[in-house]
Amino acid sequence: MRVPVSWLTDYTDLPADTTARDLADRLIALGLEVETVDRVGADITGPVSVGRVLDIEELTGFKKPIRYCRVDVGAANGTGEPQHIVCGARNFGAGDLVVVALPGAELPGGFAIGARKTYGRVSEGMICSAAELQLWEDHTGIIVLPAGSAEPGGDAYGLLGLREDVLDIAVTPDRGYALSVRGVAREAATAYGTDFRDPADVEAAGTPGDGYPAAVADSAICSRYVLHGVTGFDPEAPTPLWMKRRLALTGVRSVSLAVDVTNYVMMELGQPLHAWDRSALRGPIEVRLARPGEELETLDHVKRALDPDDILITDESGPINLAGVMGGVTTEIGLSSTDVLVEAAHFADTHIARASRRHQLSSESSRRFERGVDSAVQPAAATRAVRLLAELGGGAVDAGYTDIADEAAAAPQPIDIAADHPDRIAGVAYGRERVVRRLQQVGCTVEQEGAAMLRVTPPTWRPDLGDPNDLAEEVVRIEGYDAVPSIPPRAPAGRGLTPSQRLRRSVGSRLAATGFTEVLAYPFMGQRDLDGLQADGDDVRRTALRLANPLSEDEPLLRTTLLPGLSKTLVRNVGRGFNDVALYEIGLVYLPRPDAPGRAPMLAVDRGPTADEAESVARALPDQPRRVGAVLAGDREPGGWQGAGRPATWADAVETAREVARSANAELIVRAAHYAPWHPGRCAALYVRIGGAERLVGHAGELHPRAVSAYGLPQRTVAVEVDLDAVEAAGEPVAAPHVSGYPVALQDVALVVPDGVPAADVEQALRAGAGELLEGVRLFDVYTGEQVGEGRRSLAYSLRFRAPDRTLETEEIARARDAAVAAAAERTGAVLRG
The missing domain is CATH 2.40.50.140 (Nucleic acid-binding proteins)
Structure with missing residues (x-):
């Protein structure tokens, strides 16, 4: 909201030496986000x-x-x-x-x-x-x-x-009243302790009930509806220069006098208005929800299919307005409109917010309705508008007007609050009198309810005040946030990072040391993201929680995998010229529970939850395992003077998973698998042992070409995703290793096995057969060819033997090697290659 200071001072007298920067600082102290103070016209000098x-x-x-x-x-x-x-x-x-x-x-x-x-x-x-x-x-x-x-x-x-000073204010969703000069002027008057002259203090002109016929189908969607008209209006009457200037300073383009007046009153009072050409209306007006199959061509000349949740303004011809968002073309004010009908209404904020998002129409009107407008200002706003039209356009104000109101629906509800509640919230002794005075400055009506309680009725322009904590916040912000003492909590002695926190830091350090960069993606996704991953229709990852109020309809679900966010981040980096990329993320995924209730209970805010309440919340929440995901593209080892580079392959993805397991001191078991979105034949399933049983913890490998194409990834992109919580559960306590001072003995063996035997199984058999003297096993060569026969391959391993207390003799080494080969032959059918 852009607010010219000269317009603001029409409604409150600021001290003579007040500068725009001083005013901005005062408003910021009250909680308004004044982003900039613009000196409009400062570059105009001279005569x-x-x-x-x-x-x-x-x-x-x-x-x-x-x-x-x-x-x-x-x-x-x-x-x-x-x-x-x-x-x-x-x-x-x-x-x-x-x-x-x-x-x-x-x-x-x-x-x-x-x-x-x-x-x-x-x-x-x-x-x-x-x-x-x-x-x-x-x-x-x-x-x-x-x-x-x-x-x-x-x-x-x-x-x-x-020359004009203009405050540019970023209005938060809870302060819709600040989307008007009226609201900001009230805050300025509070900041300086000056009198506030309310521009809405206008008595409605005419006789209520004698205006244009109208009806409201349900007061839940529109608690107040006002129509007031002007006849004999000159459609060619120009907008006065002062109004054009003020509208331009607030960021509104001048269109015509009729439209400019409605915009001017909206900026002044915060009440959106709409003006119709009365001669284009067909019969009485009705405010109702849309019916299936209805359409409306809005002022931007787009025909829109209406939703049953949309609030409509209709006449006998059908829909003429998408209420609170945009008008229709059939009743648009034009250069021949001499009879003007002005609408001022109080629509349900949630309906307007959903309609604006559904139709991708964000207007100045919808921005105000969805944040909540004054539920009692409609007669004053309509009167202000028709008087300006009559004064500037030469018309006559109608003798009667329409005013349909549901007083009970529009009236703010009283709130009972302990007089010392703001004191307890802020830790500052304000006292009863100061609390009452500050609430009255906000516009509340305060009734004394005994020595300890107050009954507070919020003003109609503050729909965000709904409980004692809201009122306490008002007292605290007006008294000054800087007056609240800063007392840091005292950390209990002897406590450091939890084991899980230490593991996350260790994983992050390991991956960063191997060339990865950490990223944080939004925890949202859509079904289209899972389509890109080539997930089957019955894939468990497609069972996801839908957000009640998603930031984007393209990503309305909580993520069940880290891969979509990582893939999109990789694409952005490659698109900016970084061809060799290695990214990782440590984050939660959200897996719905089959037995979870439909909605989590709303807990009280004045106390901690009981055991039963805490359990009910826990049951409603999804499982939230922590995972590690990584994607690699381009060269894993860059080329240079020392030689050509090496591109990232599926083996790098598997090694990344091994780094994660090493951080937890867990043994990772790797087997070939087929699982989307990885390429068949280049996908590894990752297992750990927990309590003697193997548990699947993730997958690694090269992504399928269709997944690469769907996301626009570089060719041969590889990825890994691992359940960090499960890896942590499989980890063994870390003990300091014994470092032997005796020499190591190296033995190489080449074993011929069928192609279908995994190298990991052969390695596991060698370890089991070699016994305690074996210090390490390394696969250093794989050979296929005529010498080993069709359908077979040779795996060459280097075995390291060492004893902690002596130098090994040749016979001991040979026995250990032979035992390892025998175990491999028994378990995998391996044959020692001659």
Whole structure:
């Protein structure tokens, strides 16, 4: 919300020495997010004054019409003599008042004004347009001031508001009242302790009940509905310059007088309005929900299929407005509209928010409705609008107006609060009197309920105040957050990181040391992400929790795998020129429980949960295992002077999983598998032993080409995903190893096995047969060819033997090696290669 300071000061008198920066600091202290203070027009300098066109000479012989004007600028030029100015605009005539930039002035963009010869004449200045002064968007010609609004030589800075301080405020969803000059002025009055003049303090004009016929189908979707009209309106009446300027400063483009008035009142009071051409309406108006199959062409000329949750404004012809979001084209105000009907309503905020998101239409109106507008300002807003239309457009205000109200639905509910509740929340002794005074400053009505309690009724413009904690927050913020003492909690002695925290740090350190970069992806996904992973229709990863209020309809689900977020992050990095990428993430996935209740209970905020309440919340929550995911693309080892690089392969993904297991001191078992989105034949299933039984903890390998294509990944991208909680459960306590000082003995064996026998099974058999003297096993060669026969391969292993207390003899080494080979032959059918 952009708020011109001069508009704000119409409703409260700030101290004389207050600067815009001081005001911003005060508002920030009250909790409003003032992002910037813009000095609009600060780049306009020098003499810019009012001039009267005395006469015009039309110059001929040029490619476009050129006029040589004699302009009276009074004493602004220091001589009192008329200025001679060349101008190409044609929307003014002799006798008109215009804005003149005299020699010595400088306009936005560093455009210096001086006397110069052009089109064969000397031009002593420039007659200015609104665009040249950056007042508002207008390229139709120069500014023509209303007759009698100023005298020649008068200062144009104050007349047009050329220089203005504008506060740019980022309004949070709970402070919808700040989307208006009225709301911000009230906050400024509170900050400085000055009087507030409410622009909504307007008595409705006319007789209620005698306006345009209307009905509301359900007060739950619209608690108040007001219609007020103007007849005899001049549709060609111009919007006054002051209104155009204020709208432009707030970021609103001027359209026509009727539209500008509704926008002006919306910015002033925070109440969205809509104006119809009354002659285009067909019969009574009804506010209702949409019916199946209904459509509406909105003002942006898009035909929209309506949802039964959409609130509509209808007449006998059908839908004419998508309530609170955008109007329809059939009743649009045009240049022939002489009878105007103004609507001011209080629609249900949740319906408007959903409709705006559903139709991807975010308007100034919907932004206010979805944050909550004043439920009692509608008659005042409609009255303010029709009076402006009548005053500026020459019409007459209707004698009666329509006012449909459900007082019970619109009235704020009283809140009982302990007088010392803000004291206990903030840890500051405010006292009863200060609490009452601050709540009254907010606009609340406070009734004394005994010595310890207060009954507080929030104002109609603060729908966000719903419980004692909201009221306590108001007291705290007005008293000043800086007055709340900062007392850091004292950490209990002797406690450090938990084992799980130490493991996560160890995994992160290991992966970072091997060239990975950690990323944090959003924990959301959509079914399209799982389609890209080539997940089957019955894949358990497709059973996901849907968010009640997703940030994007493309990602409405909580993730059940880390791969979509990692894949999208990899694509972004590659798209920015990083071809060799290794990314990892440690995060939670969310797996729904089959026996979980439909919705978690809402707990009280004034106390901790009971054991039963805590258990009910735990049952409603999904399982949230912590996983480690990683993706690699490009070269794993970059090329250079030492030789060519090595691209990342499925083996690197498996080794990444082994690094995770080593961090937990767990043994990882690797077997070939077939599991989406990995490539068949290049996918490994990862297991650990927990309590003597094997447990699947993840997969690693090269991604399937279809998954690579779906996400736009580089060719031969590899990935791994491991359940870190399960790996942690399989880990053994870490003991300091005994380092033997005796020499190591190396033995190489080459075993011929069928192609279908995994190398991991052969290694496991060798370890089991070799006994305690075996220190390590390493596969260093794989051979296939005529020498071993078709359907067979040779696996060459290096065995390291060492004893902790002696030098091994040749016979001991040979027995251990033979025992290892025998165990491999028994378990896997391996044959020692000759």
